[in-house]
Amino acid sequence: xxxxxxxxxxxxAGAELADEVGFEQVTVSELARQFDVKxxxxxxxxxxxxxxxxxxxxxxxxELADRGASALAGRAGKDALAALANVxxxxxxxxxGRYAAAQLRLDPAAAAASAGGRHSQMARAVLRGYDLxxxxxxxxxxxLGSVFHGYxxxxxxxxxxxxxxxxxxxxxxxxxGLDALLRNWPEA
Amino acid sequence: xxxxxxxxxxxxAGAELADEVGFEQVTVSELARQFDVKxxxxxxxxxxxxxxxxxxxxxxxxELADRGASALAGRAGKDALAALANVxxxxxxxxxGRYAAAQLRLDPAAAAASAGGRHSQMARAVLRGYDLxxxxxxxxxxxLGSVFHGYxxxxxxxxxxxxxxxxxxxxxxxxxGLDALLRNWPEA
DNA sequence: CCGATTTGCCTAAAAGCTTTAGGCAACTGC
DNA sequence: GCAGTTGCCTAAAGCTTTTAGGCAAATCGG
Numbered sequence: 001x002x003x004x005x006x007x008x009x010x011x012x013a014g015a016e017l018a019d020e021v022g023f024e025q026v027t028v029s030e031l032a033r034q035f036d037v038k039x040x041x042x043x044x045x046x047x048x049x050x051x052x053x054x055x056x057x058x059x060x061x062x063e064l065a066d067r068g069a070s071a072l073a074g075r076a077g078k079d080a081l082a083a084l085a086n087v088x089x090x091x092x093x094x095x096x097g098r099y100a101a102a103q104l105r106l107d108p109a110a111a112a113a114s115a116g117g118r119h120s121q122m123a124r125a126v127l128r129g130y131d132l133x134x135x136x137x138x139x140x141x142x143x144l145g146s147v148f149h150g151y152x153x154x155x156x157x158x159x160x161x162x163x164x165x166x167x168x169x170x171x172x173x174x175x176x177g178l179d180a181l182l183r184n185w186p187e188a
Numbered sequence: 189x190x191x192x193x194x195x196x197x198x199x200x201a202g203a204e205l206a207d208e209v210g211f212e213q214v215t216v217s218e219l220a221r222q223f224d225v226k227x228x229x230x231x232x233x234x235x236x237x238x239x240x241x242x243x244x245x246x247x248x249x250x251e252l253a254d255r256g257a258s259a260l261a262g263r264a265g266k267d268a269l270a271a272l273a274n275v276x277x278x279x280x281x282x283x284x285g286r287y288a289a290a291q292l293r294l295d296p297a298a299a300a301a302s303a304g305g306r307h308s309q310m311a312r313a314v315l316r317g318y319d320l321x322x323x324x325x326x327x328x329x330x331x332l333g334s335v336f337h338g339y340x341x342x343x344x345x346x347x348x349x350x351x352x353x354x355x356x357x358x359x360x361x362x363x364x365g366l367d368a369l370l371r372n373w374p375e376a
Numbered sequence: 377c378c379g380a381t382t383t384g385c386c387t388a389a390a391a392g393c394t395t396t397a398g399g400c401a402a403c404t405g406c
Numbered sequence: 407g408c409a410g411t412t413g414c415c416t417a418a419a420g421c422t423t424t425t426a427g428g429c430a431a432a433t434c435g436g
Contacts, residue, residue, distance in 0.1 A: 002402070002413060029393055039394080041414045049394065105345045135353040139361040142339070142348055146362070150338020151330070157293045160330055165323040173327040173376065174334070181369045188361065190384060190431070217422055228424080229385045237423065 003037045007045045011055035018056060018097025023104075026097070028052060053101065054110050060098040064091055065115040068122045077129035078179040081144075084126050085175055088148045092156055099152070120145075130182040140182060147178060191225045195233045199243035206244060206285025211292075214285070216240060241289065242298050248286035252279055253306040260310060265317035266367040269332075272314050273363055276336045280344055287340070308333075318370040328370060335366060 013034055018026045028049050032039040046052045064087065071083040092099035106114060123141040132140055151174065154160060160167050201222055206214045216237050220227040234240045252275065259271040280287035294302060311329040320328055339362065342348060348355050 005413080027393065028395090038415060040396085040416080043395070044413065103345075111346070111349075135357070136361070138351075138353055139358045139365075142342070142355075142358050143335070143362050143365060145342055145347065146335050146338035147331070148338070149342060150334035150336070153341075154330070154333055154337060157291070158299070159333065161299075163326075165326055167330075169323070170327045170330050173324070174331050176374050176376075177327075177331060177369050180372065180374045181365050184368065184372070186364050186368045188364075193384080215422065216424090226386060227422085228387080228426095231424070232384065 003035050003041075005035060005037065005041065005045050007055060010042065010045055010052060011059050014052055014056045015059055015095075015098050015101065018101055019095050020097065023053075023056070023097045023100035026053065026056065053104060054106065056098070056101040057104040057106060058110065058114050060095070060102040061115040061119070063095075063098065064088070064102060065118040065122070067091060068119070072122060072125055078175075080126045080129055081179055081182070082175050084122055084144075085148055085171075085178075089152050089155075089171065092152045096156060099156070103149075103153070127182070130185070132182070132185055136185055140185065144178070147174065191223050191229075193223060193225065193229065193233050195243060198230065198233055198240060199247050202240055202244045203247055203283075203286050203289065206289055207283050208285065211241075211244070211285045211288035214241065214244065241292055242294060244286070244289040245292040245294060246298065246302050248283070248290040249303040249307070251283075251286065252276070252290060253303040253310070255279060256307070256310045260313055266363075268314045268317055269367055269370070270363050272310055272332075273336055273359075273366075277340050277343075277359065280340045284344060287344070291337075291341070315370070318373070320370070320373055324373055328373065332366070335362065 010031060014026050014031055017030065017034065021030075028042050028046070029039050031052070032042055042052075046055070067087045068084055071087045072080055075083050106116075120141055123144045124137065126144070127137050127140055130140075151171070155167055155171075160170070198219060202214050202219055205218065205222065209218075216230050216234070217227050219240070220230055230240075234243070255275045256272055259275045260268055263271050294304075308329055311332045312325065314332070315325050315328050318328075339359070343355055343359075348358070
């Protein structure tokens with residue numbers, strides 16, 4: 001009786017495990033336990049612990065990009081902005097472990113093979129609804145990335161303690177603010 | 189001959205170590221090696237590995253708050269905004285390990301004892317230069333936190349690959365953008 | 377100044393994670 | 407059904423964390 005391990009199934013199971021116990025706690029040993037298999041067996045499918053984590057990160061980035069593409073379809077302007085923003089926030093809430101994985105610093109090789117490019121393309125797609133030309137568009141792409149990532153990770157980390165006003169309200173107002181800023185991007 | 193360990197010296201040494209090898213690699217064992225002392229000895233000063241990391245985080249938050257307070261003294265408006273923003277960015281560049289430590293999710297007890305409150309007070313101080321009243325001021329505090337944290341961590345993580353235009357330019361334009369937005373904060 | 381107490385670092389040991397090497401059995405294809 | 411490949415196994419070394427208990431060095435009281 002073989003367990004039927006593959007790198008993909010390991011990454012998938014690792015992603016689920018990450019959501020349950022946190023990305024930090026995802027370990028080759030724990031994964032072996034889940035598959036009821038000896039630890040050494042995993043090393044035929046995965047180079048090492050870091051390789052496993054990288055695969056989980058790539059999977060998460062891919063899923064996020066898929067969600068983003070769906071959300072953006074048929075939307076433009078502020079509608080698109082909010083849709084993309086919510087993709088990141090909702091994904092982080094539904095899949096905290098995967099979201100943490102997506103934050104993993106990838107080595108250049110992995111980064112090139114990742115969905116990273118799709119993510120910046122999505123941000124650019126949103127910006128088509130605003131009147132920015134290069135290089136301002138690039139600056140704006142980076143701003144969107146910063147706000148989305150920064151807000152989501154602070155909110156998830158409890159950075160905005162449960163004080164009033166609630167974070168739902170803040171999120172809405174920040175999106176209003178970003179929209180206003182993009183419509184009125186200051187010249188250099 | 190005693191080594192003269194204390195929780196404070198361990199946190200300090202841990203912070204330096206974090207800057208050299210990365211916060212993730214800061215380990216009780218490695219620290220023991222640095223002090224040329226047996227591992228078990230550290231456990232008289234520090235409850236466990238997580239306690240050590242928490243102490244490093246608190247130290248980093250404290251240092252950051254000190255720098256922020258200096259930077260803000262005598263400044264207002266966009267000047268203050270840029271000064272505070274640069275405190276975070278510069279600190280992250282000079283002390284990447286400490287900055288990573290400052291991102292550690294603190295348990296409520298540690299969070300309450302941390303310099304977290306000073307940080308939001310600094311953001312509020314910056315916002316005094318703009319015309320925002322509650323609850324918009326809180327929303328804006330959170331926006332500043334998001335952008336500063338998000339930008340710095342993406343830049344450090346290589347998220348803005350070394351593509352043109354350079355990140356220095358983007359940073360300047362984002363601060364221009366934030367300033368413009370705060371001066372023209374949209375109503376609800 | 378010296379004995380008593382506290383404190384600090386030690387040895388010892390258990391338990392868990394990572395990674396490599398080499399082997400045997402179970403699938404796969406001919 | 408046999409040969410070959412692949413997959414999971416045993417074994418083992420090295421690292422980290424954490425606890426328990428001991429001896430010696432610093433510190434304090436007389």
